[in-house]
Amino acid sequence: MSYKTLIKKLTYSNRRLHIHIGLFLVLFIWLFSFSGLLLNHGNWKFASFWDERKEKRTEITVSIPAGLDSIQLLKTILSQLKIAGEVNNVKMTTDSVDFSVAYPGHVSNIHADLKKGTGIQKELSYNVWGKLRTLHTFNGANRDNADVEPNWLLTRVWRFSMDAIAAGLIFLSVSSWIMWYKIRQNYSWGYLVLIAGFVLAGWFVYLLKL
Amino acid sequence: MKKYYPPVRTLHLYIGLFVSPFVLIFSISVLVLNHAGYLNSVMPVKRLPVIKSHLDKIPYDASDLQTAKAITQKLGINGEIDFISQNDDHISFPVTLPGERTKIEVNKHTNDVLITRDEEGVFRATNYLHKMPGPHNTTIRGNTVFMKTWRLLADMVVYLLLFLSASGIFLWYFLKAERKLGWLAIISGAIIFTGLLLFIIG
Incomplete structure (x- = not known):
């Protein structure tokens, strides 16, 4: 198989995987997106859970x-x-x-x-809002001792699911760059948009403490 | 509906590219949060030498946050004040920037200051960003420009991610060649999702 054919096959597989992994993860993405919003907006009245416990x-x-x-x-x-x-x-x-x-x-x-x-x-x-909030953070992590592993089978299963979703999202991000790179001539603003995203994200992760 | 395909595809592509570095922050931080023990063994937190200092004129009669901010300004330390502990003798609080945590402890009788600093590294920086602003200490969270900005960005990333997933479904629907496998992916994802939730929260 020539190098060109190999690259063509890999980019084709990358596109298909991007589509199908994205579709597979869609409900998980919605769950974690929505529960993330709930955690950052404790003042949303409709999602009150502590008073309803x-x-x-x-x-x-x-x-x-x-x-x-x-x-x-x-x-x-x-x-x-x-x-x-x-x-x-x-x-x-x-x-x-x-x-x-x-x-x-x-x-x-x-x-x-x-x-x-x-x-x-x-x-x-807790009510359903409380359940959603705790699902977002339920990984069995021990604050006092990070070496302690979860002791309930379903915590381990849920934590593995979180890892898999994270890995899936990393793949979706990287595969999107590959897909765009192939058609970059038609979407030339992609350079600017991607660099802007990286600069802004990098500012928070690296540059703030300098 | 097909007339919307080109603009939706363009938006999906550009928004996806812009959001992807933030998605990386959130995704990497999940791995960091779930495997903190492993990270500690390969990349331990670096404790910097303790600094002792002295301040004068600390406004203890102001609110806790104003007092803490006055102290950080006098010390020239920047960062988000995550929470404040105070009693008759001491006031102490952590001041955090992603990847760097400083703990300030002030003796209220002598105004002597003890500063402890931890260099936590890039991975724990993502961890901190993931958890912020979060559900705790809502009255004081967002006391720096960077945290106010991050709060908006974190929300924006979530809304854009919701748009990306919805527009992704829309775009897939018009790809006849991927329709069968796509349905299989959606249905298998839904079965695993429902099964997990049923098992875990009953």
């Missing part, structure tokens, strides 16, 4: 077998309470354990007295 307080009983390590202990409590989610903020003493379990739109804060086998579960549920 539902709170529930439940007395719980748990039976804790002896000799469990901390992870087994948390798993036992979660399975007895029939709840699942990303576990955070674990504070454990010899007598009690406090932790939170979250999935987008729902948080449970649990206190369990290990000696008495009793405890309290405080639940917070």
Whole structure:
């Protein structure tokens, strides 16, 4: 295959991939675009979520077998309470354990007295706007320790989806440059527009601190 | 409808080119946010030497933000004041530019100042921009020209991205050769999207 034919095939594939990856990602793009706007505009009345939250307080009983390590202990409590989610903020003493379990739109804060086998579960549920907001940021990242990985399977799945969408958007950007370059003679303003975008974005990323 | 194809294609192309560097900022920052531990291991934050200084005439009777701004002006430090902590003895706050975070701590009795600076690098700069202005501390966010501008740009990027996705669908619809595969991409994307949401938020 000659060099020219190869380039022709690659640019053709690039165009097709640009179209189909874009179509595949369209709902994800809308979700993250809209939830991003919600996060930056907390004053939008129609999307109020915190004032509309539902709170529930439940007395719980748990039976804790002896000799469990901390992870087994948390798993036992979660399975007895029939709840699942990303576990955070674990504070454990010899007598009690406090932790939170979250999935987008729902948080449970649990206190369990290990000696008495009793405890309290405080639940917070958000409306659809609250769910959208938390979906945008739900990656299982631990603020205090960046090395801690998500501990819930679905957090890992959602985080992988976020990575894949980001990779898809990077591809869409790069492939758009290739597509434009091929027809640059008909769209000569492209140079100016692309450079303007890069200068403006670069000003924020690199130049501000100089 | 077909008469709109040429202008929509031109707009899609030019807007896409202009927005693409910003899309790169948001996309790279997602990877940074999701893999902060890995970034810390390959590109740790560089702590610069601590600077001690002294100021006079700090207007403590003004609002927290005005006091913090007066301090940054006297020290010649530029950046967005993200939040302010204050008690009877101290006032402290971070001053951030993308990729550089300065923490200022002032003893209110002696006016002695402790300045700690972290060089966070380009990738964490994208991370900061992605999260700004964000939902927190809305009363003080946007206290610099750059953050006010970024707030507008971040919104603009989102609206333009929505236009790009809608115009992309419009342009695809007229490409008969790509129609079948396009439907497959849309439907499979929708199935995965719905499935994920159903699993995660029930």
